[in-house]
Amino acid sequence: MQGLSLSSLKKHPALIPLYVCVAAGGLGAVFYTIRLAVKSPEVTWNRKTNPEPWQEYANKQHKFYSPVRDYSKVECPAPKYTD
Known part of the structure; x- marks a missing residue:
């Protein structure tokens, strides 16, 4: 061709x-x-060192773009799943 x-x-x-x-x-x-x-917080590469990776992103920004909001000072509305 x-x-x-x-x-x-x-x-x-x-x-x-x-x-x-x-x-x-x-x-x-x-x-x-x-x-x-x-x-992305939905992807876990190593479960043995961090069995609950979603807790790491409780007060962090994981959106692609967020213009103003500071997520380090906001209380996370998600429930805490602990044993």
């Missing part, structure tokens, strides 16, 4: 922005998935 090799891409330079946009979108999707896996 034309446009898939470097020599045919030189003949059709209008395809270069298409490849750049598709690559940028793919990298953005991979970056956001990795960010969700690392930063």
Whole structure:
């Protein structure tokens, strides 16, 4: 197919922005998935050292964007599940 090799891409330079946009979108999707896996409080990677990871985020901000609110001074409305 034309446009898939470097020599045919030189003949059709209008395809270069298409490849750049598709690559940028793919990298953005991979970056956001990795960010969700690392930063999200719903994901637990090691249960043995922290068996209740949701308690760690009781008074922290875990939203992607929150303009004004300071979560370190707000009382958490969630119930405390302890044994």
